[in-house]
Amino acid sequence: MAHPLPRPGTARAVLGPVAVVLLIGTVFVSVYLAAFHAPRPHELRVGTTEVGTHQAQLREGLARAVPGGFTLETYPDESAARRAVQDRSVYAAYLGKGNLLYASANGAGVTATVTTAFGGVARAEHQHLSVEDVAPSAAEDTRGLSAFYAAFGLVLAGYLFGMTTYQLAPRLTFRWRMGSLALFGVIGGIMVALIGGSVGFGALPGASLPLALVVALMGAAVGGTTMVLLRLFGSAGVSLASILLLILGNASSGGVLPAAYLPSWLHPLSEVLPVGVGVRAMQGLSGFQNDGLTRALVILPLWVLGAAAVLYLKDVFRREGPSAEQNTAEPQYAAALPVEEAGTRAELTWQAGARTEPTWQAGTGVEATWQAGPGGLSGLGGSGFDEGAQQRATWFG
Numbered sequence: 001m002a003h004p005l006p007r008p009g010t011a012r013a014v015l016g017p018v019a020v021v022l023l024i025g026t027v028f029v030s031v032y033l034a035a036f037h038a039p040r041p042h043e044l045r046v047g048t049t050e051v052g053t054h055q056a057q058l059r060e061g062l063a064r065a066v067p068g069g070f071t072l073e074t075y076p077d078e079s080a081a082r083r084a085v086q087d088r089s090v091y092a093a094y095l096g097k098g099n100l101l102y103a104s105a106n107g108a109g110v111t112a113t114v115t116t117a118f119g120g121v122a123r124a125e126h127q128h129l130s131v132e133d134v135a136p137s138a139a140e141d142t143r144g145l146s147a148f149y150a151a152f153g154l155v156l157a158g159y160l161f162g163m164t165t166y167q168l169a170p171r172l173t174f175r176w177r178m179g180s181l182a183l184f185g186v187i188g189g190i191m192v193a194l195i196g197g198s199v200g201f202g203a204l205p206g207a208s209l210p211l212a213l214v215v216a217l218m219g220a221a222v223g224g225t226t227m228v229l230l231r232l233f234g235s236a237g238v239s240l241a242s243i244l245l246l247i248l249g250n251a252s253s254g255g256v257l258p259a260a261y262l263p264s265w266l267h268p269l270s271e272v273l274p275v276g277v278g279v280r281a282m283q284g285l286s287g288f289q290n291d292g293l294t295r296a297l298v299i300l301p302l303w304v305l306g307a308a309a310v311l312y313l314k315d316v317f318r319r320e321g322p323s324a325e326q327n328t329a330e331p332q333y334a335a336a337l338p339v340e341e342a343g344t345r346a347e348l349t350w351q352a353g354a355r356t357e358p359t360w361q362a363g364t365g366v367e368a369t370w371q372a373g374p375g376g377l378s379g380l381g382g383s384g385f386d387e388g389a390q391q392r393a394t395w396f397g
Contacts, residue, residue: 020239027243031251034263041069041113042267044260047081047093048072054096061121070117086135088288091258094118098127103135105287107144109257135287138205146203147282148255150196154188154219155275159245161219162226163238174316178308181223185304189216206285210293214285217300218278222249224307225274231314249275254283274303 050058051074062070073090075081081093085101092114093101100118104111115131122129137144161184165177172180189212196204197211204211222245229237229244252262252269259270270276277292277299284291 024239024242024247028247031247031266035251035261035266036256039109039257039261041066041258041260042262042264043071044069044110044113044258045090046070046072046114047075047084047090048095049075049078049081050094050096057124058094058121061124062117065117065120066113069113082134086289088135088284088291091260092118094121098122098125098129100129100131101134102131103287104133105135105137105144105283106258107137107256109261138203138286140202141204141286145255146196146201147279147286148250148253150192150204150215151218151253151255151275151279151282152250154192154215155222155245155249157188158184158219158222159226159241161223162230162241165223165227166230174312177227177311177315181220181227184223185216185220188219189213204282204286206282206287210290211282211285214278214281214293214296214300217296217304218274221274221278221300221303221307224304224311228307228310228314231311245273245275249273252276253279255279272299274300 046062048055048058055072055074059072062072073084075084075093078095081090081095082101084090085093085103088103088106091103091106091110095101100114100122102111102114115129119129138146140146161181165172165180169177169180192215193204193208193212194200197208198205199208225245226237226241229241231237233240248266248269252259252266252273253275254270259267259276262270270280277296280292281290281296284293
């Protein structure tokens with residue numbers, strides 16, 4: 001029995017999804033292994049009250065333990081060093097004679113790093129290391145990872161929102177779409193604050209209102225950025241958003257380990273991407289005297305406003321500009337296809353003019369399927385299709 005030849009475009013349809021998902025998977029594996037396969041600190045901030053010869057010996061001991069791993073800050077007394085650890089100006093502070101202040105809220109990885117390194121220093125001084133936890137993890141957050149998990153959930157939700165808003169409501173006006181984004185952010189922020197805070201698991205013990213605000217802004221920033229990438233690059237924008245926001249964003253967030261543990265090429269992203277900015281503020285609200293909150297309240301709104309500005313220019317300004325008034329041509333069909341038998345598929349491509357659906361801007365691509373009826377497809381160049389024939393069209397609006 002002879003098999004029909006593949007239709008044009010079959011190879012692309014078969015190989016395209018394979019290439020895209022393997023590319024994303026390769027980026028994911030590469031980024032996460034590069035960041036976490038053997039994490040070590042790079043200039044992790046630590047403090048001391050020691051001076052003179054004792055401080056010089058401390059620097060030498062830390063350099064032997066982890067070359068290039070620490071940068072040392074000097075404090076005048078124990079009280080100042082304690083405050084520095086509690087607001088995360090430094091991750092630990094050595095007081096001399098084997099006494100170390102640390103913060104378990106930084107997570108088990110940081111705790112292991114500083115106790116091991118300063119333990120060697122204490123042994124060199126013939127002292128036994130004595131540790132004091134001055135910023136403990138919440139009782140319901142024993143590993144210090146709850147902020148990361150909560151942030152990841154909202155980042156994933158923001159990514160999905162950015163994709164589905166155009167799929168489920170392609171004709172929604174700019175104003176209502178921005179209202180939908182704001183509603184998503186507000187509800188998402190409240191939800192995380194309730195579930196993670198004292199009402200829920202108690203894993204995020206910070207003040208509920210600032211926590212909800214930070215999470216809302218972070219979710220809206222991710223959702224808005226996903227929408228921008230989708231509108232600028234079409235279906236490729238979905239892949240770009242997953243790489244930028246889900247892979248690079250979460251890997252550089254500092255939720256698993258502080259940014260000082262990241263490779264040099266990944267470290268700067270933690271300071272600018274919404275995920276890293278939001279996670280730091282959430283951790284600060286939970287255990288570090290609001291560390292990172294001010295930065296988040298500046299950077300995250302900039303992401304949201306930037307996304308809104310791009311979407312306005314793309315969805316409103318261009319449609320209302322002079323070019324839209326001049327282009328009044330009816331849809332011009334680029335190709336015509338013979339009538340297909342019932343049950344077969346056909347492809348039709350055309351260039352849309354200004355009188356077609358105004359929601360879609362020039363350069364965007366949409367695919368649709370429909371069922372031909374007895375009267376054909378009036379107005380779409382489909383008259384003559386047999387009833388029951390399923391057609392697929394790709395258009396550019």
